[in-house]
Amino acid sequence: MSRDHDDWVLSSLLDDLARLALSRDQITVSELIDTLGARGFGPLLVMLSAFLILPVGMVPGIPAVSAVFMILIGGRMLTGEARLWVPARLGRVKLTGHLLAVSVARAQPAILWLRPLLAPRLAFLIDSMVMRSVLAVILMVTGAVIFVAGFIPGLPFVLSLHVLVLGMALATRDGLVALIGYCMLLPEILLIWRVFL
Template structure:
């Protein structure tokens, strides 16, 4: 029997797969509990992946993800390290089958990313200034997705820098955080062109 993979992203996917297979319906509260004490990074990876993978096609999910981003950003900017959720949001459910399919599709990408991610340039992800910047980016992204999530493709585009920031926070990789900051400019140009 092989030992479980202890890399944070792989272990996250394994736990989500186990949760998805255990029930036909998975609540947001179950997802947060499964993530445990891993911090906001893995949660951001999961949320952004939801908008990229098949589960993101579920009606209303972009709005739920947007609220999460706003809440996480708000907690980060006040120095909190755990996520508070209103009861109504904790009771939102996802299909266990769709979650399992999404996790299965994410696993090859996680294996591909593993050798590329490492702790480096941690100032870009862990300094006080970086934390506040990431918090503001998350809140702004959440507001945009919440207000404009009905535009086809927009939640996907806006989830890309959030995925990068989540990976950076999970692995203390400041280079990935810096690349996420750089991604904001083409995303802003994309949004500008949509509305002009």
């Protein structure tokens, strides 16, 4: 995979989301998924986790919807599927175009800053069947925790951080970034342990 292609995957995702956000007042989840096209699960994970970090994540129901998507993506990865299937009811969930546009605008500087740091390397940490299965399980467990306990202030934000990093690693085949994402799990697990036990 060429570096130009990596840049295109991440930057064009935000460009397309910005165009969608400015095109209408209300946007459905299905329209968001269609906008992602065939880019794969990496950019979708980046978008989902960014939603929990950016203003969209403050909208009631968005953490739960994002959690369900993480579970669905993990399940599809376990079965070897490359495209996401969305239940019709979930696909009809709406958010405002203005809120999406604001979130995209806030995300763009971070993506531009990160772009030179992302490159295909140590691909076995993200590409191998074993690591794909590990990533799938991580996503499903993370989604389940957010769905059950997402009402706790700040918890969806914290749990979205490793998903954001792993999504960028998956989108760019960057195993080093994936390793960072795996390492981020330990402090998050300790936090959850302290909160619930």
